[in-house]
Each structure stands twice: as structure tokens, then as C-alpha cells.
Amino acid sequence: MEVNSMESLDADASLLRIEARNVAFDLSYCDPTHWHDAGLAVSQFFNAMSLFFPKGEKFFIHSVREHRSSVADASLRRDLQGFMQQEAVHSREHRLHIDMLNESGFATDHMDIRMFAQSLNKVSPKRRLAMTIAMEHFTASLAHEILFKDGVMRGDEQMSALWQWHAAEEIEHKAVAFDVFRAAYGDGLASYLSRCRAALEVTFNFMKRLFANFNDLLSQRSTRSTASHWFDLFVFLWISPGLFRRLAPSFLAYFNLSFHPSKRKDFWLVEQWKARNMNTGRRERHNHPQGDRH
Ligand SMILES: [Fe+2]
């Protein structure tokens, strides 16, 4: 189906069911050094990002679950359950991605993979949820680019399928944590200020560690100057396909007083992904189609 016609058929968010697909991906044939078609630098960029997911998604689940009693609406309670189930499976599959990195010789245990600077026990439940809704918006924005822009995620078939599946489910549940935050704390000025503050904080902390870990992974494999790989990543992020350039408007939209994740009508991307992956909802592994491990 054409993109434009899919876009016009964007699903009504209230009718969307958030379902956890118990998928699994076979990464045993994936070359962790060069799995992305854009080369070593971009492969390490997404590897570095993957390192954050198991711990980060566990934190998202915790911060949303501790507000469950504030949610009276039955459909939001159902979505909250779907959100937690989806994030748990994401965490499991990215854990396997990290295991694959470790088995191929990448050292990652020493890396700082906290999305947040403070000890989370010392942070209030409100702030934990505010951090979560900011990260949920950023992952949903990244998900949009992964599913929308052909150049962002192309490479090893199984690895690309993993990121695209994760992206589809991030779009499906993108409003859940935000709606839980509104149910618990309202949408007045105080809530707005606390979500904006949390967004700036997590952006700074996450980016700082993401690029430090990227550089670390790069130095473990690079055979040429690190500067040339940084240049490759710069081109990918800002020029072609320009991932960060494309994400910038979405990032800024978060600071709008009337922001809500569902205002961006992109459920058609999920429908399009479903049409391409009819088997993904079934409980079966995504096995590598053929050939020996390289
Ligand atoms: Fe996720």
C-alpha cells in the first residue's frame, strides 16, 4: 500500500490494542562490528544505544507500575499492562544483543549505562515518571525515523528486524506513560515544568554516556583513525539520512505546553510494519533463512 494512503488511514489511538509480541531474533549470524550497512561507526552507535535498554526499560516499567493506583480509567489500565509487557520483551531481546557483543569479544561491563545521573532511590516517584515520559517520547521519535526513513535501519536482516519490531511497539505504546503521568499529576504548569526539567536532564546524561560508550566500542575494533569514524557518524546523524536533524523538530515539540504524544499521527507506520511482518505476532523465532555463520 502507498505511504500516503496509509498515512491518511492512521489508526484512532483509542482503538489501538497494545499487545506484547513474544518474538525472538536469531543474532548468531550477525557480525556485531559491521552489521549496519552504513559501516562500523553506525553499527557501534546502535550497539552503544542497545546497552542502555535492559536497565532503562526495567526502570520505565518500575516507574509506571508504581503509579498504577492513580489510574482509574479502565482502558488506560489495560494499556499500562500492555506497556509493561512490551518493555519486558524489549529488554530481554536487547539483553541478547549485548550477550552477542560480549561473546564476540566486546567488553561492556565497565561502561556506564545509566540514563540518569542520580541514585534512583533518592529521586521521587514523580521525577522517575517524568524521566520515563521524556525517554518514551525520544524512543518513539527514534522509532518513527526507523520505520519511516529507509536509510536509518538497514543491514543484517535479523538485527534490522529487531530494531523495527521494537520501533513499532514503541509507537504503539508511546502515549501510555504520558497519560499515566497526567492521571497522577494533572497537566498544569507544575507538571509541565517538571517534565521539561526531566527531559533536559535525561537528554544531557543519556547523550553524554551514549557517545562515551560509542567511542569505547569504536576503540575496541577500529583499524583506522577514530576521527574518521566520528566523521562517518556525523554524516549519518546530521546529513544523510540525518537522523538527529530529522529528530530535532520532534525533540523541540516536547517543550510545547500542549504537547501530547498522540498528536503525531504515525500509527500508520505500525500498520505498514504489520503488513510487512505478518508472522511477528506469533510465538516463533525469527530464524536466519539460510547459510553458515560468517
Ligand atoms: Fe522498549
Ligand SMILES: [Fe+2]
Ligand atoms: Fe517504550
